[in-house]
Amino acid sequence: MKSSTRIAAFAASLIIAAASVLAQEKKTDAPHGGGAGQPSAEEMAKMMETFTKLAAPGPHHQHLAALAGNWTIAGKFRMTPDQPWEEHKSESEAEMMLGGRFLFQHFEGEPMLGMPTNFEGLGFMGFDNQKGKLVSVWMDNMGTMIMTSEGACDAGCKSMTFRGDFVDPMTNQPTYMKSVYKIESPTKYVVLMYAPDADGKEFQMMELVHTKKQS
Numbered sequence: 001m002k003s004s005t006r007i008a009a010f011a012a013s014l015i016i017a018a019a020s021v022l023a024q025e026k027k028t029d030a031p032h033g034g035g036a037g038q039p040s041a042e043e044m045a046k047m048m049e050t051f052t053k054l055a056a057p058g059p060h061h062q063h064l065a066a067l068a069g070n071w072t073i074a075g076k077f078r079m080t081p082d083q084p085w086e087e088h089k090s091e092s093e094a095e096m097m098l099g100g101r102f103l104f105q106h107f108e109g110e111p112m113l114g115m116p117t118n119f120e121g122l123g124f125m126g127f128d129n130q131k132g133k134l135v136s137v138w139m140d141n142m143g144t145m146i147m148t149s150e151g152a153c154d155a156g157c158k159s160m161t162f163r164g165d166f167v168d169p170m171t172n173q174p175t176y177m178k179s180v181y182k183i184e185s186p187t188k189y190v191v192l193m194y195a196p197d198a199d200g201k202e203f204q205m206m207e208l209v210h211t212k213k214q215s
Contacts, residue, residue: 057100060127063157064103066183068094071210081203088112090119102126115142136162143169158183187212
């Protein structure tokens with residue numbers, strides 16, 4: 001099935017589901033549970049209008065498009081506040097997908113933390129119109145976890161902050177990761193990552209300076 005067909009089918013299923021819920025509500029509200037409970041053409045049109053609005057990419061998606069392209073990354077990281085910084089080099093390819101709704105990122109870089117293979121990670125970033133929040137999904141070859149995060153940006157979306165809550169695989173205790181994206185120019189942006197230390201105090205654990213490759 002082609003992507004466009006799948007999207008249309010999914011959209012239709014959402015509308016049908018919404019109509020079913022509305023019909024059940026109308027039936028419940030009717031005297032003694034009577035009444036056909038079928039949504040009117042006007043109600044169906046309103047549902048379609050709402051769905052179309054929520055599904056449409058907007059200004060926040062355009063801001064995310066600034067991160068598309070091919071990038072070289074000069075990074076540094078540390079696992080605790082008292083450790084010295086370790087340098088790390090990587091590259092990424094990023095593109096807007098699904099009609100400009102999501103940014104897909106593919107990272108490849110040097111081994112980290114004694115890994116025998118190069119680092120590799122995949123991520124999606126978007127803006128959920130219904131939640132009114134930035135959203136992201138991340139996975140890499142340093143574990144089997146999929147991290148989900150939500151966030152917000154400043155007025156011009158030159159700075160975006162995400163927070164992802166998860167269970168630390170080393171301690172099996174709840175923890176979090178905060179990522180701050182600072183877009184400095186069309187050819188440079190910086191990602192700062194923060195986490196709590198053993199005492200729960202937040203510290204900067206990573207810095208990733210992205211420089212766009214010349215086309």
